[in-house]
Amino acid sequence: MASKLSSNPVHLGLGGSAVAEPEFTGELEWYGAYGERHAADGAEGRLVSMHSFSSSWNVWEMHPRGHEVVLCTAGTITLIQEIDAADSSAHQEAPTKRRIVLQPGEYAINPPGVWHTADVDTSATAVFITTGEGTEHRPRET
Numbered sequence: 001m002a003s004k005l006s007s008n009p010v011h012l013g014l015g016g017s018a019v020a021e022p023e024f025t026g027e028l029e030w031y032g033a034y035g036e037r038h039a040a041d042g043a044e045g046r047l048v049s050m051h052s053f054s055s056s057w058n059v060w061e062m063h064p065r066g067h068e069v070v071l072c073t074a075g076t077i078t079l080i081q082e083i084d085a086a087d088s089s090a091h092q093e094a095p096t097k098r099r100i101v102l103q104p105g106e107y108a109i110n111p112p113g114v115w116h117t118a119d120v121d122t123s124a125t126a127v128f129i130t131t132g133e134g135t136e137h138r139p140r141e142t
Helices: 028-037 039-044
Strands: 010-012 018-020 046-053 059-062 068-075 077-083 096-102 107-110 115-119 124-130 136-139
Touching (some): 028 039
Antiparallel strands (some): 077 115
């Protein structure tokens, strides 16, 4: 049976398992329920999802326990990573923002603990392979 990745993400779990997930709602509660369903897989579990965007993200997110792969499949998406500046003095410097423009077929990797967001000028679609355990969000200031 065929399923659409955009509506039913896949969980890749321990032992090489793959589980089709319930319909994606876009709500943070969906992610909470996903985490509960697959808590036993810990940081080794991966959520594979596909999302289409017609505007820039209004949040930053961060995955503390593993890498995230972002693969552009259509349009152009600019991934923005907040990289901590070298703390060579007694004061903390503001993080720098690294911008990575992705075209179809190109990917980037968000390292663990790196806050990231995205800009979309017209429209874009991307596949995300995420270690979702412990993911955090914060509002994006315009």
